[in-house]
Amino acid sequence: MSALPGSAEGTAVTGLDSSPVQPAPADLPPLTEQTRLEAREIIARYPRARSALLPMLHLVQSYQGYVSPEGVALCAEELGLTKAEVGAVATFYTMYKRRPTGRHIVSVCTNTLCSVLGGQRIMDALSADLGVHHDETAADGSITLEHAECLAACDYAPVVTVDYEFYDQQDVDSARALVAALRRGEKPLPTRGAPLTDFRGISRQLAGFSQYGDAAAARDAVDAPGALEPTLAGLRLSVERGESAPPMPAGTPSASEDDGEPRETVRPSGRTGETPEKEAGDARVAAADNPAERAGAAQTHPDAGSEYGRDRSRERPGTGTDTPAGTELGAGSQGPATPPPASPGPGKA
Numbered sequence: 001m002s003a004l005p006g007s008a009e010g011t012a013v014t015g016l017d018s019s020p021v022q023p024a025p026a027d028l029p030p031l032t033e034q035t036r037l038e039a040r041e042i043i044a045r046y047p048r049a050r051s052a053l054l055p056m057l058h059l060v061q062s063y064q065g066y067v068s069p070e071g072v073a074l075c076a077e078e079l080g081l082t083k084a085e086v087g088a089v090a091t092f093y094t095m096y097k098r099r100p101t102g103r104h105i106v107s108v109c110t111n112t113l114c115s116v117l118g119g120q121r122i123m124d125a126l127s128a129d130l131g132v133h134h135d136e137t138a139a140d141g142s143i144t145l146e147h148a149e150c151l152a153a154c155d156y157a158p159v160v161t162v163d164y165e166f167y168d169q170q171d172v173d174s175a176r177a178l179v180a181a182l183r184r185g186e187k188p189l190p191t192r193g194a195p196l197t198d199f200r201g202i203s204r205q206l207a208g209f210s211q212y213g214d215a216a217a218a219r220d221a222v223d224a225p226g227a228l229e230p231t232l233a234g235l236r237l238s239v240e241r242g243e244s245a246p247p248m249p250a251g252t253p254s255a256s257e258d259d260g261e262p263r264e265t266v267r268p269s270g271r272t273g274e275t276p277e278k279e280a281g282d283a284r285v286a287a288a289d290n291p292a293e294r295a296g297a298a299q300t301h302p303d304a305g306s307e308y309g310r311d312r313s314r315e316r317p318g319t320g321t322d323t324p325a326g327t328e329l330g331a332g333s334q335g336p337a338t339p340p341p342a343s344p345g346p347g348k349a
C-alpha cells in the first residue's frame with residue numbers, strides 16, 4: 001500500500017490505490033508564484049475556500065501534468081487543509097492523475113455497450129501499439145492510455161476520448177490511426193465539441209481559465225457542429241412512424257406547470273393512521289406506470305417484505321417462498337430482472 005502523494009501523514013489514508021507513487025521527473029516544471037496567484041483567483045470564486053479544491057487540482061495538473069506532491073502541498077497551504085485531506089480528494093476522482101502523464105490522455109470506453117461493439121478490442125490494440133497497459137504512459141511521453149467506464153456517449157459507441165474530447169464510433173483501425181497521428185504531433189479534430197488541445201491545456205480549462213479570447217470565441221468552439229445522428233435516430237424514427245409517447249398519468253404536472261410547490265399527497269391505499277413514510281410509499285407504488293417502476297417502488301416501501309416488498313411474479317410455483325437472498329434474478333448486475341425460462345431450451349443442459 002502506498003502513501004498518498006505528498007502526504008506528510010504518510011499512511012494516514014491507505015487502501016485507495018495500491019500502485020506505487022513514482023518520483024517526480026527531473027524536468028518537472030516548478031509551481032511558481034503565478035500558480036499561487038491563479039489558485040487564489042480560483043478560491044475567490046467560492047464562498048467557502050475549500051470548495052475551490054477541485055479546480056485547484058486541475059490547475060496543478062495544467063502546470064505539472066499530474067497532482068504532484070508539490071501541488072498537494074500548495075493546495076493544502078492555500079486552503080488551510082491537511083495534505084491528507086487534499087490527497088483523499090485527489091485519489092477519489094480518476095481525472096486527477098497520480099503519476100506523470102503523457103502529452104495526451106487517451107481514454108477507451110470498455111463499459112458494456114462500447115465493449116460489445118469493440119471497445120475492448122480497441123483497448124487491446126492501442127495497448128499493444130503503445131507498449132503500455134491501463135494508466136501507463138508510452139515511452140516517448142506522447143500518450144497515457146487508460147480504460148474508462150461509461151463516458152456517457154453510448155449512442156456513439158464505441159467511443160474514445162482524447163483529453164476528454166470525443167472521437168465517436170471508433171473501430172480498431174480508426175483508433176490506431178488517431179493515436180498514430182497524436183504521436184506525430186497532430187491534433188485530429190474531435191467528432192464534436194471543441195478542438196483538441198492537450199492534457200495540460202484541458203486541465204487549465206477545467207480549472208476555469210479559458211483558452212479563448214472571449215466568451216463568444218469559446219461558445220463558437222464548443223458549439224461546433226456535431227454528428228448528432230445517433231442521438232436523434234430514435235426521434236427521427238418516431239416521427240417517420242407517427243409514434244408518440246403515451247400520455248402522462250392524469251394529474252401529473254407537465255414540466256411547464258410544475259411550480260416546484262409540494263403537491264397534495266396521494267393516498268391511493270385509503271389507509272389512514274399510517275406513518276407519512278408509508279403513505280408516501282403507497283403513493284409511489286400507485287404512481288408507477290410500468291411493472292419495473294412498480295417493483296422498484298415496492299422495494300423501497302417501508303412495508304417491503306409484506307405485500308409491497310414481495311414481487312409475486314418471482315415466487316417459485318409450489319414453494320410459496322421468496323427467491324433466496326442473493327440469488328434473485330438480476331442480483332449483482334445492473335440489468336433488469338427477467339423471469340427464467342420455464343425449462344431449458346432444446347439442447348441445453
Ligand code: FES
Pocket residue numbers: 109110111112113114115149150151152153154155157158159
Ligand atoms: S458504454 Fe461506452 S459510452 Fe456508455
